[in-house]
Amino acid sequence: MSQVKNLSSAPPVAMSRPLLGWTLHDSIVIARSTILASFRIPEALFFQLIQPVIFVLLFAYVFGGAIPIPGADPGGAADASLYRQYLMPGIFGQTVAFAAAASTVGLAEAMQKGIIDRYKALPMSQSAALIGNTFANALRQILVLTVLSITGYIVGWRINDGILNAIYAYLLLLLFAYTVTWVGAFVGLSVPNTETANTAGLIWIFPLTFLSNAFVPLDSLPSVLKLFAAYNPVSSLVLATRQLFGNPTGYAPGTEPEFWSLQYPVLYTVISCSVVIGIFAPLAIRKYRTVSRR
Amino acid sequence: MAKDDAVHAEGLVKEFGEVKALNGLDLVVPRGQVVGLLGPNGSGKTTTVRILATLLKPTKGVAYVNGFNVGKQADQVRHSIGLTGQYTAVDEFLTGRENLRMFGDLYHLAPHYVKERSQELLEWFDLIEAAERPAKTYSGGMRRRLDLASSLIAKPSILFLDEPTTGLDPRSRLGMWGVIESLVAEGTTVLLTTQYLEEADKLADDIVVIDHGRVIAHGTAEDLKDQIGGDRIEVTVADLERVRDAQTALAPVFGGESIVSHSMVSGPVSGGSTVLVDVVRLLDSQNITIADLALRRPTLDDVFLSLTGHGAEDENPGKPASGTRRGRNRS
Numbered sequence: 001m002s003q004v005k006n007l008s009s010a011p012p013v014a015m016s017r018p019l020l021g022w023t024l025h026d027s028i029v030i031a032r033s034t035i036l037a038s039f040r041i042p043e044a045l046f047f048q049l050i051q052p053v054i055f056v057l058l059f060a061y062v063f064g065g066a067i068p069i070p071g072a073d074p075g076g077a078a079d080a081s082l083y084r085q086y087l088m089p090g091i092f093g094q095t096v097a098f099a100a101a102a103s104t105v106g107l108a109e110a111m112q113k114g115i116i117d118r119y120k121a122l123p124m125s126q127s128a129a130l131i132g133n134t135f136a137n138a139l140r141q142i143l144v145l146t147v148l149s150i151t152g153y154i155v156g157w158r159i160n161d162g163i164l165n166a167i168y169a170y171l172l173l174l175l176f177a178y179t180v181t182w183v184g185a186f187v188g189l190s191v192p193n194t195e196t197a198n199t200a201g202l203i204w205i206f207p208l209t210f211l212s213n214a215f216v217p218l219d220s221l222p223s224v225l226k227l228f229a230a231y232n233p234v235s236s237l238v239l240a241t242r243q244l245f246g247n248p249t250g251y252a253p254g255t256e257p258e259f260w261s262l263q264y265p266v267l268y269t270v271i272s273c274s275v276v277i278g279i280f281a282p283l284a285i286r287k288y289r290t291v292s293r294r
Numbered sequence: 295m296a297k298d299d300a301v302h303a304e305g306l307v308k309e310f311g312e313v314k315a316l317n318g319l320d321l322v323v324p325r326g327q328v329v330g331l332l333g334p335n336g337s338g339k340t341t342t343v344r345i346l347a348t349l350l351k352p353t354k355g356v357a358y359v360n361g362f363n364v365g366k367q368a369d370q371v372r373h374s375i376g377l378t379g380q381y382t383a384v385d386e387f388l389t390g391r392e393n394l395r396m397f398g399d400l401y402h403l404a405p406h407y408v409k410e411r412s413q414e415l416l417e418w419f420d421l422i423e424a425a426e427r428p429a430k431t432y433s434g435g436m437r438r439r440l441d442l443a444s445s446l447i448a449k450p451s452i453l454f455l456d457e458p459t460t461g462l463d464p465r466s467r468l469g470m471w472g473v474i475e476s477l478v479a480e481g482t483t484v485l486l487t488t489q490y491l492e493e494a495d496k497l498a499d500d501i502v503v504i505d506h507g508r509v510i511a512h513g514t515a516e517d518l519k520d521q522i523g524g525d526r527i528e529v530t531v532a533d534l535e536r537v538r539d540a541q542t543a544l545a546p547v548f549g550g551e552s553i554v555s556h557s558m559v560s561g562p563v564s565g566g567s568t569v570l571v572d573v574v575r576l577l578d579s580q581n582i583t584i585a586d587l588a589l590r591r592p593t594l595d596d597v598f599l600s601l602t603g604h605g606a607e608d609e610n611p612g613k614p615a616s617g618t619r620r621g622r623n624r625s
Binding site: 004009012014015017025026029030032033037038113114117118123 | 344347348349350369372373375377379380381382383384385386387388392396397399400401402403404405406407411414415418419428444446447448449450451473476477480481482
């Protein structure tokens, strides 16, 4: 190793401060690095993509013929191809919910490895590490949704209501992904180690996604669960995307869902996402300021 | 004046629940100097560095780094420092160059500057061939160098090195020492924590020994060694039967403070190597044959043992329990 010049060479050249402060700049730097890093772990990316594909195939071919879709199945007989149309938005909703797990594991690892300590010793924006991480994980869902849409197309799912509505549907899915990554970030900063993060990151997502209309019509659920499922934002998200993609909604033409959350699914999804971000983003940022490597 | 020093901390107390990690620690690091913070695991070294690097808030006490209050002017402090922690905090999925770019960007440095500086750091730290490989493919020594290079991207005037060579093999450790020495030669102020006495002895101008969250001794390595008494002479006689005679003969040199252990007589001396001549003359006059004769400086191991009653390297089971001051011989 040669002589390291630290002070004796020219002083560092600073960037000029952006008009809106450093938070946006720093968040982009973190998001860029997070995305770059995720492409360096092709096996992790592969499994992140393969899991929803397996779900599609399982539900489409194993349960497809067994679940009748009210309003869609003529004569009440279960029709597997209609179920696949019904199923795909459910899989989309479930898949984006799993974006939270990536944030949980990513932040728990960053904390355990001391990277968060290093960030905190830098003159960077203190919320950028989280904004960047959550944003990157949500953005990664674009790739996931693309792979999933292609799989769906192969098993017979179609976009039936125009490209513009389809874009709204995808944006709604990304908003939901971004929302749950904040919950995931909070969980990741709260767990003591990465081993716990692997479990804690997933454990709440399964009931959240299954206690919804993602795979079965709400009317098939017992009443208490039905009430929970009706106000579960996963249900409103899935119903909204079913409507926007022009897929079967599980309601017969002319019948209305009995809960307002499902009567106005787009509105309810946007409101509940805003509320969850409004609660969990400040919680996660506050947690970030106080955590340090144990 | 507190603000003129690179680091100036007074009465730092840090409580984690019931545990008092720091208990009134005072610390001064003058500009351009290397201060070694020496202590066993759990003595409060890392907590001190974390407070100075703005990662933790002290329960009590006040600290200035580069003249800035660590609590109230955290951002200015962060601009002044580089921190290399005990655990290599680089993103292992990013390449060496990408890591440097990320940290440079987060220091808000101009892109062209970050690019040039990254290149020179990669060259200096012997990482140029590995620059485009993810850091997870690096050896322990390479990761540590990348970590240190990342802390240097903004040319900080003060560097905190928290156990920079823990876990490194001897060759990498020597390499790290070389880098630290060259940074110091250029005027970078360094606060170094270590549990290796040898490391503090080699690198630090000034050593602060801490235990249970407070300073128990402070001075140059030489000062500390003098504190426990000066040099010692160890004479081993060829004939075991005559070891007592040798002790008697050497009474004028050791002043009655000699210890006999097997065939060796040892005791404190003042006056350094000239005393060796006296020892040889006294024993020769009694016809006692000398098998081995050594003058040794007390090591920091001896210092630590006498100050704390326990060894410095906790995990080292080979420490004498009796309190006899026998460290590794060093020439």
